[in-house]
Amino acid sequence: MIPERYSRQIRYAHIGEKGQEMLLASTVVIVGMGALGCVSANELVRAGVGHVRFIDRDLVELSNLQRQVLYTEADAAESLPKVFAAADHLRAVNSDVEIEPEFGDLNSGNIDALFRGADLIVDATDNLETRYLINEYCVEHSVPWVYGGAVGSEGMTAAFVPGGPCFCCFSGHPNASRQGSGRTCSSAGVLNTLTATVASLQVTEALKILTGSASVRKDLLYMELWDNDFYPIPLEKNPDCPVCVHHRYTYLGTASGTQAISVCGKNAYQILPSARRSPDFQALAERLSGLGEVKVKAYYLEFDSPSASFRLFKDGRAIINNADTEGRAKSVYSEYIGGL
Amino acid sequence: MIYLDNAATSGRKPESVYRAVDRALRECSGNPGRSGHAVSLAAGKIVSDARLQCARLLGAADPSEISFGPNTTTALNTAIYGIAREGMHIITSALEHNSVSRPLEHLRKCGHTVTVLPASVDTGVDPDDVRRAIRKETGLIVMTHISNVTGTVNEIAAIGSIAREAGIPFLVDAAQSAGARSIDVQRDGIDMLAFPGHKSLLGPQGTGGLYVRTGLLPEPLTRGGTGSFSEFPEQPTRMPDRLESGTLNVPGLAGLAEGIHFILDTGVTEIHKNEDRLRTFLYEGLSAIPGIRLYTPSAGHDAGSVLSFTVSGMESAEVAMILDAAFDIAVRSGLHCAPYAHSMLGTIGSGGTVRVSPGYFNEMSDAEAFVEAIRTIVQENAS
The missing domain is CATH 3.30.310.10 (TATA-Binding Protein)
Known part of the structure; x- marks a missing residue:
């Protein structure tokens, strides 16, 4: 018997009872509980994904409240670890969902334990190195993951599923020297509408993947909210990709991280x-x-x-x-x- | 890279050391003292040679007085816990590494009493203070030979003769002196001496040992796996078997033996002379830079090849990082595992000290480049 609380979602034809049952039986791991993580966790828990685990290493600060929608002034005043504050709030929202907060750093030494049983990973990190690690894990263990990034009014998201192009096909070898824009949300700022948009798009792809939909987005979606620019960037498999073709990993199973x-x-x-x-x-x-x-x-x-x-x-x-x-x-x- | 962190581990080893490690792994990969076949015997020979070289260098009466382990910390713990008896009083100094001070703090909590003698940076512990601190329950005197923070030298022979006269076991931490200073355990009245294989003895990391005078029989820290006396239900009393549980680091000891051969061929006096020349240059060069405060014996006092300093207005960790990142010079910063020494020096607030420690393989040009780098850093920081 599926609870009444999901009735509006079940009435939606592409999910239905079957889709809802699949969601209830799923485990999703969210890496990072900043702006993207808060929105993703909120939507996944409300949607009734049966088991949601989230990982973060940081504490709630006042400057987070503009966009990190799960936290309150009281959380910031107490400098609570984000994962514990989020777990408390989300348990009050949906007590049927198993919520598992993990306070700490995700790295090659603990990724097997932290990702155990995961049907899907949501990337809500703020750094490339962790994304490469997630990508290598997901390729090795055939787990789908949804990438998201946001700074200023510019965002990107893509879903990486087993067998398809991987993050490394798109962004190049992790060891390649890169200057990076160096822009971060602390220095360049970020719109809260952007983080909400990117995370909601990520969760939409997650829901499609978890319910076995054929409509999963195949390209990377780029958006510039202030200057009204939205366009897809095609993702192609690199026939010589070190990660998804040759299974040569830079971070997984090595101590080479930061x-x-x-x-x-x-x-x-x-x-x-x-x-x-x-x-x-x-x-x-x-x-x-x-x-x-x-x-x-x-x-x-x-x-x-x-x-x-x-x-x-x-x-x-x-x-x-x-x-x-x-x-x-x-x-x-x-x-x-x-x-x- | 200019390597000036030899007090942590010697950055360069003689070629013969590298070759010996490689050869031991390839050709002598048996387990020493276990089986009777050729490669086991070859491994056993390596261990015997290392033992013999250590005994020669330290003036031990018999190679069986040398037992091997992974490092000086283990050797110090073996000696301290192996000798401690209920209600014992122990004398030590404020210059000790925490490989000594932590076991002693633990023993103090277990009901032992510990006297920590003050030390002067110039001359170390006053031997008369040691004499005055002795009580009838005193069962151990433990002192570092050379401070790993300041380079201060304790008068080991003078303290040894007081200990011998009082019949109290004397343990020396030779982490900074073995291989760089003349040590003769018999002449200096030393009953136990802990040494690293990888610093001035020029061997690989993961090697170290403990000299124990015949007649003393410390309780082992670990039991079993001696290879010998398998029929005994308990740990054997024969040395060094008593203190050598588990398979030894044969390739490491092969390198250590070669390191000591090199030292014996070169001469400890020659090594000391060379290091002292570099240290004196560093001392004089750094003394002339405004804003540098040195924590090391002043001119005219004996000192080990280690000196510590702080830069006014800068954290020690920052100075070390700049030396590494911008000048390719390796030194160490922080408390150097000796918190009491920093309390004594008043350098806790600056995040400890920057420590520079030249070794035998450093050239005068390394010391010159170092002083010049510090001069530049101080000037740039002021501007």
């Missing part, structure tokens, strides 16, 4: 990105200037604000101050420096 090393004698971590990079100090200083005090020194860039303090060095390494956990340190790096 490392966080505790700085002896200080409440701080050193972040070593997995590849050397050369950040443009002047450009970054401009982007960070509204967020706190920035000084460009001969050998490093110094940033101080009430919510983050770090020193970024010329080879891309950084010392993240006032970080109690590795996860927090990596999160500050992704949020303010980006490009991981």
Whole structure:
């Protein structure tokens, strides 16, 4: 007997009772509980996906509330881990769904445990490295995943299903040197309508995949909400893709990801990105200037604000101050420096 | 890369060390002291040679007084817990590494009493303080030979003779001195001495050992797997078997034996002279830079090849990171596992110190480049 609460969804022809049963029997893992993760989790839990697990390493801050729709001022005042705050709110929404919060960093060492039993992964991360790891896992274990990214008023989303082109076919080898735009939501800002749009599109694809629909989007959808631009970018399988063709992985089953090393004698971590990079100090200083005090020194860039303090060095390494956990340190790096 | 972190591990080894490790893995891959076949015997020979070289270098009366383990920390723990008896009083110093201070803190919580003697940066622990601290329950004196933070040298022989006179076992942490300083356990009145294979002894990481004078019989930390005396229900009393549970690191010990051969051929005095020349240059060069504060014995005092400093207005971790990222120079920053030494120096607030430690294979040009880099960093930071 399917509960009354899903009646409107069951009446929708493409889902129906059968589709709803499939959703109730599904397990979805959401990686990242920022803006995209909040919207995805909210919709998936309300839609009655039977088991929703979400992973995040960060705490709720006041600046999250503009777009991270599950959190309240009280959560920010208490600096609650996002996953626990989200779990509390969502359990009050739908007590039938099994909700499993996982506080910490997703990496090659714990991905098997954190993704166990997953029928689908929703990418709501803020960094490329984790996406490559998710992609490699999903290729190896034939699990579909839905990519999403958003900064400013620009967003992208795509669904990657077993056998089709993978994320690496589209974005190139993870070891290829990339400068990246360096734009992050902290420095470039982000519209809350964009994150809601991207995440809702991701969840739509997730619902299609979980109910066995043939209508799953095959291309990558690009959107620019402010300048009214929406267009698909075709995804093609790279016949020489290291990941989905040759199964040669850069992150899965290796220790090659970004490392966080505790700085002896200080409440701080050193972040070593997995590849050397050369950040443009002047450009970054401009982007960070509204967020706190920035000084460009001969050998490093110094940033101080009430919510983050770090020193970024010329080879891309950084010392993240006032970080109690590795996860927090990596999160500050992704949020303010980006490009991981 | 200019490597100046030899107090952590020697960055370069003699060629013979690399070759010996490779050869041991390829040709002597039996388990030493177990089976009687050719490769087991070959592995056993490597271990015997390493034991003999250690005994020669340290002046041990018999190679069986040397037992091998994975590192100095294990050796120190074996010695401390192996000797501790209920209600014992232990004397130590404020210069110790936490491989000594943590076991002692644990023993203190278990009801032992511990006296931590103050130390001067210039001259270390005053041997008269040791004499005055001795009580009738004192059962162990444990001191570092050379501080891994400041390079301060303790008067080991003077303390050894006081310990011997009082009949109290004397344990020396030779992490920074074995291979770089003349040590003679018999001459210096040392009953137990813990040493690393991978620092000044120029062997691979994962090697270390403990000298225990014949007659002392510490309780082992681990039991079983000695290979020998399999019929005994308990750990054998014969040394070094008593302290060597489990298969030894044969390739590591092959490298260690070659490292010590190199030291014995070169001469400890020659190695010390070379390191001291570099250290003196660093001391003088850094002293001349405004804003640098040194934590190391002042001119005219004996010192190990380690010196610590802070840069005014900068965190130590930042200085080390700039040296690595912009100058390709490797040093260590932080507390160097010796929190009490930093309490004594007042360097907890700056995130510890920057520590520079030249080794035998460093050239004078490395020391020059280092001083120049610090001068540049200080100037750029001020501007």
